[in-house]
Amino acid sequence: VTRDDEAFLSALAGVLPGDGLLTEIPERYTHDEALGVEPVVPLGVAFPEDEAAVARIVSTCRAYRRPLVPRGGGTGLAGGARPHPSGIVVSFERMARLLEIDSEAGWARVQPGLTLADLDEALAATGLCYPVYPGELSSTVGGNVATNAGGMRAVRWGTTRQNVLGLRLVTGAGDVLLTHGALAKYSSGYDLTQLVIGSEGTLGLVTEVSVRLRPRPLATTLLVGAFRSLRALPTAVARLLASGLEPGLCEYVDKTALAAMADAAGLVLGVPADVTEQTSAYLMVELDASDDDLCGRLAERAATLLAAHGALEVFALPASQAHALIAARERAFWTVKALGAHDILDMVVPRSHIADLLEAAQALQSATGAVVAGTGHVGDGNVHFSILATTPSLSEEIAQRLIAEALALGGAVSGEHGIGVAKRDALLAHEDPLRVELQRAIKHAFDPDGLCNPGKGAP
């Protein structure tokens, strides 16, 4: 800690209440959940309690030209919350209040540090839900905004982008911006809400978010379809999504991933051996409706449709198994992490190319001997590959080849995890310089000194 560092920390302590700044850094603030990203110890961790405190923190960082890294639940998978050694982490755990639920109007106004678990619990009694379930309920709304978090249910209700109605932000210049109110439609200028969503904290610090609420499904049925070939999946998915049955989730799980998930959850799905032997991929499809009668009818139609389009068998799971399987799918990251995965990829391609990408992964698996297990939000063209290789460098090589493949198919490096630091080199190696230049100009308008989460994301 230099004399400059001390002056900075002392100025920062001066604008925060007594316990608002930590300079002995607990380990958990030195990283997020990204695999393969080395921890970094910041100079301090600040805990603002309101927007005014956030603005004071930004001003102080500007005065001392110190980087600031926002942090929500620390559950990010791309290193977006990795600290900067000469700056501070701004943790939103003391800005975690649910400010207002307007169930009549279908929205809630929340502070960015609110976890999805707390939001979901508060909404349970209203019959509504915030429909973005990225698979990690300890993540925060602010963190979800940063990465445009998606998850299994995005196929029905969209990602964070489609479910945020407006937000407040302290820009990197220290200005307080209300992008716009809680509006379902907007055509009164560039949509700054949309610009902030997915910007990974590089434009400023989000201080308030208005989220859209949707009906909490009253009745659900989970189907699992077993498919012999990857090639059959896209057609079945296309027909399902075109049917008007509107599945609440439509999830691809390969046989390796399903076995690992079932094993980790102690779940016996009871798929007959003659079916499992012939199966290379499973499709999880959830139907929902306002009552059991309607839901049953939807599930019946969906099962018939999957059987007509290549499913060897379609199973309707009993509620307890359905719940356990979905929970296991949500824990898939922890399962593969425990198995020693080196990397988790998050590419997105136009849905027409999903089979090409899955086959490329299979080919790499065969060629290298590494495990490249896939689960994916197949209805959105978004696939997660877990790579377990003999060495980190083989894992890296496989990741590079899969990313190049996805880009060649018209895809992008990340669909929902973000770029952070983990995927930045891969992104910049392929990115159109014009896109980089435009993004840098936009960043400069919000954050002229480049202090907000430097070295993260695209710009």
Added chain:
Amino acid sequence: VTRDDEAFLSALAGVLPGDGLLTEIPERYTHDEALGVEPVVPLGVAFPEDEAAVARIVSTCRAYRRPLVPRGGGTGLAGGARPHPSGIVVSFERMARLLEIDSEAGWARVQPGLTLADLDEALAATGLCYPVYPGELSSTVGGNVATNAGGMRAVRWGTTRQNVLGLRLVTGAGDVLLTHGALAKYSSGYDLTQLVIGSEGTLGLVTEVSVRLRPRPLATTLLVGAFRSLRALPTAVARLLASGLEPGLCEYVDKTALAAMADAAGLVLGVPADVTEQTSAYLMVELDASDDDLCGRLAERAATLLAAHGALEVFALPASQAHALIAARERAFWTVKALGAHDILDMVVPRSHIADLLEAAQALQSATGAVVAGTGHVGDGNVHFSILATTPSLSEEIAQRLIAEALALGGAVSGEHGIGVAKRDALLAHEDPLRVELQRAIKHAFDPDGLCNPGKGAP
């Protein structure tokens, strides 16, 4: 036409094929459909046939520092396509091809000049549709992108913003930008697609759009609920949207507007006199499903729900009447224009405040003697008021007061028509200078010389 003008037009003619530039300007290119916006004659109208021609046009305009105004179907309601007297209109009527339908993947790639009517016709056989129906099928996809067009069905599927997967743009600097491919999810940098949507041609000229396709409803039922009081509407709408029945449209029509629409369409709805006498507002609700059986069940539940939340009566219309009423609603603009409306407003408020806004309109109507008739996308908090006053200045005063009221309720000047020139003064009178400054910086990054649709929209 000055010597400079001549040099510019001659340079422009040099980069376009023989009939690619008109300098005798047909009347229709001098305006769009905005009420109260005076026509302007441009120096020329250019008709590019491909992206390369668009890029040549932009380069030529840059070399001569001449403004360019993009034009789709010319159906805009805010004067966004009003020409500039010293510049040109770029009409996309020769870039109107449907480039690709991938019904398997659920998207289509189109040129910006394609009309919604042509797109819808091409999609009819696929069982899919582009779900944005702004009420004017002669509008183009490019024009819809410019204003983030919405319409009646946005309550189910969202506005243009939620249904464009990627696009191409020639920026004001003359660079060709692919924002990203046809991706349902994206977390690989700032979402430039979203930035362009709703930017009213002020960042550049859109040359290609990938749109999302949704199931074309196979069975539909239209309900009309009669409500005694405006105050009952928001609760009924909230319960309907929270029910999981997912109406395909949820439209408020006041009794004045319904009478005018029915009259213009020669439609007899057969609502008993004792009901009409007690009614001040109607709610149109469409249910849809994959077959008649399911649809009937949904409609039954929706009717019960509306009756339980304040509807005096709920009528299920026969298919032919349903079709005619929806068509009449889509023609509402032409109906009120024919009646001599001075202005059409397009404010959006958080849905919780819709009754406040409707009551403010009623109060102004009573106080001024003007007609302030409302129809609205009530499920999205978006209301259109048609103002028929004794003088244009009274109309203007009523418009200003309603806009101020909407902004005080946390709303915005436009939900789907855009700002154009018609609502620019109203917007700038109230707009946060920080939002203006940020938007100007963004515009400058895309359009450094300020040639793209100057004087339109927010920045």
